[in-house]
Each structure stands twice: as C-alpha cells, then as structure tokens.
Amino acid sequence: MMPDILLSALLAGYGVALLAAPLGCFVVWRRMAYFGDTLSHSALLGVSLGLMLDININLAVIASSLMIAAILVSFQEKQRMASDTLLGILAHSSLSIGLVTVSFADNVRVDMMSYLFGDLLATGPSDLYWIYGGGALVLATLAWLWKPLLSMSVHAELAQVEGIPVRKLRMTLTLLMALVIAVAMKIVGVLLITSLMIIPAATAQRLARTPEQMVIVSALLGILGVSGGLAASWYLDTPAAPSVVVASFLFFLITRLIKRK
Amino acid sequence: MKFQNREVLTGINLQVNPGEIVTLIGPNGAGKTTLVRVALGLQEPTSGQRSVRKGLRIGYMPQKLHIDDSMPLTVNRFLRLTGCRLTAVHDALGRTGVSHVLQSPLQSLSGGELQRVLLARALLHKPHLLVLDEPVQGVDVTGQKELYQLITEIRNASRDREHCAVLMVSHDLHLVMASTDKVICINQHVCCSGHPHQVKQHPAYLRLFGGESDELAVYTHHHDHHHGVDGHILEPQSPVSEGKQ
Numbered sequence: 001m002m003p004d005i006l007l008s009a010l011l012a013g014y015g016v017a018l019l020a021a022p023l024g025c026f027v028v029w030r031r032m033a034y035f036g037d038t039l040s041h042s043a044l045l046g047v048s049l050g051l052m053l054d055i056n057i058n059l060a061v062i063a064s065s066l067m068i069a070a071i072l073v074s075f076q077e078k079q080r081m082a083s084d085t086l087l088g089i090l091a092h093s094s095l096s097i098g099l100v101t102v103s104f105a106d107n108v109r110v111d112m113m114s115y116l117f118g119d120l121l122a123t124g125p126s127d128l129y130w131i132y133g134g135g136a137l138v139l140a141t142l143a144w145l146w147k148p149l150l151s152m153s154v155h156a157e158l159a160q161v162e163g164i165p166v167r168k169l170r171m172t173l174t175l176l177m178a179l180v181i182a183v184a185m186k187i188v189g190v191l192l193i194t195s196l197m198i199i200p201a202a203t204a205q206r207l208a209r210t211p212e213q214m215v216i217v218s219a220l221l222g223i224l225g226v227s228g229g230l231a232a233s234w235y236l237d238t239p240a241a242p243s244v245v246v247a248s249f250l251f252f253l254i255t256r257l258i259k260r261k
Numbered sequence: 262m263k264f265q266n267r268e269v270l271t272g273i274n275l276q277v278n279p280g281e282i283v284t285l286i287g288p289n290g291a292g293k294t295t296l297v298r299v300a301l302g303l304q305e306p307t308s309g310q311r312s313v314r315k316g317l318r319i320g321y322m323p324q325k326l327h328i329d330d331s332m333p334l335t336v337n338r339f340l341r342l343t344g345c346r347l348t349a350v351h352d353a354l355g356r357t358g359v360s361h362v363l364q365s366p367l368q369s370l371s372g373g374e375l376q377r378v379l380l381a382r383a384l385l386h387k388p389h390l391l392v393l394d395e396p397v398q399g400v401d402v403t404g405q406k407e408l409y410q411l412i413t414e415i416r417n418a419s420r421d422r423e424h425c426a427v428l429m430v431s432h433d434l435h436l437v438m439a440s441t442d443k444v445i446c447i448n449q450h451v452c453c454s455g456h457p458h459q460v461k462q463h464p465a466y467l468r469l470f471g472g473e474s475d476e477l478a479v480y481t482h483h484h485d486h487h488h489g490v491d492g493h494i495l496e497p498q499s500p501v502s503e504g505k506q
Contacts, residue, residue: 028331029331031329150342151343154334154339154342157303157321158326160303161321162386209333209335210333210338211332211334
C-alpha cells in the first residue's frame with residue numbers, strides 16, 4: 001500500500017509536471033528562461049506580502065508576479081538596459097525584499113525554506129485543488145490560444161503584421177506563468193520552478209518533430225522526473241524537489257549522450 | 262522618427278500606389294528598416310502619420326527569419342500557422358518554386374529556399390501590398406535574378422485583379438530590380454528618387470553580367486549634397502576636398 005503522503009506528493013508533482021510542460025516549451029522557444037526565473041523569484045515577495053496583509057498567498061503571488069512583469073516591461077521600454085541585467089536585478093532584489101519583509105513580521109512564523117526549495121512531501125488536499133483547478137484553467141487557455149501563441153513564438157513581427165495581437169498574447173503568457181508559479185511554488189519552491197519548466201522541454205526538443213510532440217514528450221519526461229525524484233527522496237531520504245530536478249537533469253544527459261552516437 | 266532623441270528619419274513622404282513596385286535603397290543606418298516598420302504599423306512614428314486603405318492586406322517578408330533550433334517545425338507547419346489549407350500552401354510553394362521542401366524542417370533549408378518559403382508565406386494572405394525587407398540578402402546573383410523575376414511575376418499576375426503593390430528594401434545601392442517603378446534613396450531623409458535605368462544600357466552592368474538579364478537594373482544616383490558620417494547634410498564641398506577622400 002502506498003502511504004497517503006506519497007500519493008498526494010505524486011499527484012501534486014504530476015500535476016505540476018503537466019502544467020510546466022507546455023509553458024516550459026514556450027519558455028525555451030521564446031528564450032525566456034531568465035524571465036521565468038525572475039517571475040518565480042519575485043514570487044517570494046508575493047508570499048511575504050500575502051503573509052503580512054493576511055490574504056491568500058496564491059493570489060498574492062499572482063499579483064506580485066504580474067506587478068514584476070509590468071515593471072519589467074515599462075523598464076525595458078524606457079531605460080536602455082540589457083534585459084538580462086535588468087532581469088537579474090529584479091529577480092534577486094524581489095527575492096531579497098521578500099525575505100527581508102518577512103523577517104519584520106514578528107507575528108508570522110513561517111519556514112521560508114519550504115518556499116525556497118518546496119515541500120513536496122507536505123502537500124495536502126488544498127494544494128491539489130489549486131494545482132488541478134488552476135492547471136485546468138491554464139491548459140484550457142493554452143489550448144484555446146495555441147495557434148496564435150505558436151505564431152508569435154516563431155516570429156513576433158510577422159505575427160503582428162498578420163494581425164495577431166502580440167502584446168495581449170505576451171501578457172496572457174506572463175499571466176499563465178504567474179499562475180503556474182503560484183501553484184507550483186509550495187511544491188518545488190521558487191528557486192527550482194524554472195528548472196521544472198525548461199529541463200524537460202530542452203530534453204524533449206531533440207526527440208520531437210513537431211511543437212505538439214515536444215509538449216507531450218516534455219510532459220512525459222516531467223512525470224518521469226517527478227517519479228524518479230520522489231522515489232529517491234522516499235528511499236534515500238534526499239530532499240524531494242532537488243531530487244526531482246536531478247532526475248530530470250539525468251534524463252537530459254542521457255538523451256544527449258544517446259543522440260550523439 | 263526619433264530614437265533616444267536622435268533623429269533617424271525626417272521629412273519622409275512615402276506613397277505606394279496599387280500595382281506599383283517601390284524600392285527603398287540607402288546606406289547602412291539610413292533608416293530603411295525603420296521606415297518599413299513604420300509603414301507596416303510595427304512602430305509608431307514620433308511625428309507624422311501612416312494611412313492605409315481600409316481592409317488592406319499586407320504580406321510581409323522579414324529581413325531574416327531566425328528559427329530557433331529549439332522549435333521543431335516543418336515548412337508545412339510553418340505555413341499552416343497562417344490558418345490556410347494544405348492546398349493553398351501547396352499552391353504558394355509551387356508559385357515560389359520550392360514545393361519539394363514541404364516536409365523539411367525549417368532549420369534545414371538553404372538561404373535561397375528559406376527566402377522563397379517566406380515569400381510563399383507572404384503570398385498566402387493574398388496581399389494587396391507585399392513588403393519585402395531585403396529579399397535577396399545572402400542569395401547569389403543567379404538566385405537574386407530568379408527571385409526578382411518571381412516578384413515581378415507576382416506583381417504582373419495580380420496587377421489587374423488585385424493590384425498587388427510591392428514595397429521592397431534593397432541592400433544594394435546600385436542594383437535594383439528592373440521592373441521597379443520608383444526607386445527612393447534615403448539617408449535619414451529622401452536623397453533622391455526616380456525610375457531606374459534599364460540594365461542593358463549600362464556598361465557597368467554589361468561588363469558584370471554579359472547583358473543576359475532583364476531582372477537587374479542599375480540605378481544612377483543624382484545627389485546634390487553630401488553627408489557626414491552621421492548622415493547630416495554637409496555644406497557643398499569643393500571638388501578638391503572630394504578628390505582627397
């Protein structure tokens with residue numbers, strides 16, 4: 001018999017892997033890995049604001065991610081600064097502001113480590129509702145906007161000339177990423193969310209011939225990674241979220257080595 | 262048009278009439294691509310306005326299409342993203358002469374093939390206006406001739422029915438397409454404009470290509486001013502100082 005704790009960890013991990021796959025593909029196609037990192041690091045700011053103001057943490061995280069995205073866009077348009085520099089500044093500043101803010105709040109005692117690195121083995125039913133409810137919303141939106149999103153990722157200006165509302169789509173994609181980060185944060189932690197998006201997608205890229213295949217393969221790889229990581233965590237007592245990342249990385253290495261022959 | 266308070270384009274009036282082929286030429290940094298982007302509506306001009314006929318369909322062929330290796334995409338899929346049927350995709354590829362690449366991954370195409378696929382994509386929208394940003398860049402002279410011939414055919418084929426106009430940027434200052442109706446040379450402002458001379462009459466061209474082609478023409482510039490490095494108009498120079506450079 002599988003213990004409940006492991007079962008709900010597996011369900012949560014699979015849900016996050018399924019969600020991370022399509023968004024991870026967009027992150028890889030659109031070279032947004034740093035952007036994803038910045039969004040997820042800024043989620044900690046959302047956590048601390050949520051705790052301070054006593055509002056739902058998931059909502060606070062979504063709000064703070066959107067705020068960071070808006071700041072980013074306005075900075076990019078007004079200041080001329082390399083966007084990786086800007087992303088680096090925003091990522092680490094918002095992470096640090098989040099940590100500093102929480103330390104001021106005497107009345108809240110939270111284990112920030114679980115937000116930084118996740119706590120896969122402590123997932124409860126409410127986490128599962130968020131993952132599968134939010135996940136269904138994200139996947140439905142992606143399916144609905146799939147074609148224009150793909151066009152935009154191939155060539156943004158060509159898509160714009162062809163009448164695709166590129167700005168709106170970009171905002172939508174950011175919103176979806178914020179949602180995924182919010183629901184995945186407690187499971188894998190803000191520091192590791194991006195890896196769950198990009199490592200399976202980057203692995204799938206060499207195995208797929210169409211964009212859709214790439215999404216499906218990366219979802220499967222994500223599920224394998226979660227299974228492997230949780231197994232290691234269960235039997236070898238390793239930290240769960242990092243083990244999932246290590247397992248995904250091993251799959252990445254294996255496909256690289258096999259393909260080279 | 263200004264970037265960072267630096268004037269990039271001033272006093273430009275660009276008009277493309279139905280069925281007309283207009284070629285934009287100018288040195289690097291002259292603002293050709295910026296002008297095209299304004300014409301396409303991709304960039305808002307800092308002053309001035311853009312007016313297009315209502316319901317105008319534009320087919321755009323960007324200067325370079327860099328498809329990231331991370332995106333597995335065949336030519337068929339790339340063209341189907343426009344929402345067109347397979348038969349339309351077949352037709353468009355047939356018109357541009359690259360039907361054979363239908364199932365190839367985009368990343369495996371040669372420069373010339375990719376340009377033709379891009380042209381096919383621009384045609385799929387049944388455009389009233391084709392905007393081509395350096396369509397022959399990175400293509401050898403034979404390929405250039407063929408592409409120009411193709412563009413001329415496209416214009417001619419649809420001239421009566423659809424009045425397809427062409428706005429094209431050329432990377433070459435002197436060789437432009439022979440069927441061009443109007444050449445506009447810009448360097449932050451309009452330097453000169455007019456009809457290109459027929460290739461065949463120009464000795465420089467005859468020496469180069471043996472006078473076999475109808476597709477390339479030499480455009481003779483007739484500037485009445487000189488430019489500094491930043492593109493500003495300098496005072497008329499004496500012939501002596503000109504000789505020194």
